[in-house]
Amino acid sequence: MHHQSSSRHTVPHFPGMGLAAGGLSLLLTAGCNGGGGITFDPSVLTVALADPTGDFHTPPGGAPPGGVVPFGPSDLTSIELGADTDYLYVRLTMAGALPSQAVPLAGDQVRGITANVVFDTDQNPNTGRPAEAGAEAHAVYSLRLLPARVSDAYWFAGATGIGDPEDQRYSAHGSGPLIGGGPGSAQVVTRFPLGGLGLVPGTLMNVVAWVGAAGQQWDHLSFDEFGPAATTL
Ligand SMILES: [Ca+2]
Numbered sequence: 001m002h003h004q005s006s007s008r009h010t011v012p013h014f015p016g017m018g019l020a021a022g023g024l025s026l027l028l029t030a031g032c033n034g035g036g037g038i039t040f041d042p043s044v045l046t047v048a049l050a051d052p053t054g055d056f057h058t059p060p061g062g063a064p065p066g067g068v069v070p071f072g073p074s075d076l077t078s079i080e081l082g083a084d085t086d087y088l089y090v091r092l093t094m095a096g097a098l099p100s101q102a103v104p105l106a107g108d109q110v111r112g113i114t115a116n117v118v119f120d121t122d123q124n125p126n127t128g129r130p131a132e133a134g135a136e137a138h139a140v141y142s143l144r145l146l147p148a149r150v151s152d153a154y155w156f157a158g159a160t161g162i163g164d165p166e167d168q169r170y171s172a173h174g175s176g177p178l179i180g181g182g183p184g185s186a187q188v189v190t191r192f193p194l195g196g197l198g199l200v201p202g203t204l205m206n207v208v209a210w211v212g213a214a215g216q217q218w219d220h221l222s223f224d225e226f227g228p229a230a231t232t233l
């Protein structure tokens with residue numbers, strides 16, 4: 001499951017932090033209200049992809065010399081997906097509750113956790129964003145703990161082929177919202193516009209995910225990854 005990971009990890013796993021310098025800073029103030037009254041029916045989640053517990057993986061850069069540190073909140077255990085007529089729903093479950101504040105870990109301090117779920121909609125790793133598993137569409141949950149807590153979700157689609165600047169990598173983007181879970185919970189539920197992402201239910205695609213905990217000292221203090229898994233919404 002790790003054979004195509006090396007190039008993917010050359011890009012930041014906290015895209016909001018880099019992209020915030022560009023046109024996406026507005027997104028970071030949106031979607032923080034825990035759902036804004038959006039009702040979520042778990043029965044919409046028709047796809048369940050399981051990931052082992054304790055399967056941490058050290059990416060090529062940004063990890064402590066001895067490898068990443070086990071950390072439950074960044075240990076993905078399942079990805080559940082589903083769609084209604086308008087939205088993709090994503091429920092991620094971790095092995096531990098997401099923290100509500102920065103926490104000490106292995107001599108460092110966790111400053112944020114980011115979960116990425118990407119969709120290689122044509123099952124071709126050379127199209128879309130080759131550096132990110134060939135993704136045509138990218139969904140993110142981002143929990144920043146420092147300097148202040150921001151729990152947010154956002155998405156990107158329409159890979160342009162541009163690598164830098166980061167804010168030009170995708171032609172379309174938007175905010176979540178977050179509709180369940182988050183800090184204090186081992187789950188997070190988000191939804192994203194199917195049309196914006198360019199996802200068509202019934203299409204066979206590859207799902208790839210990675211979850212990282214960033215420290216003050218190490219960008220990849222803890223890290224887990226999943227896939228690719230052939231999936232149909
Ligand atoms: Ca895992």
Ligand SMILES: [Ca+2]
Nearest residue numbers: 124127128134
């Ligand atoms: Ca592709």
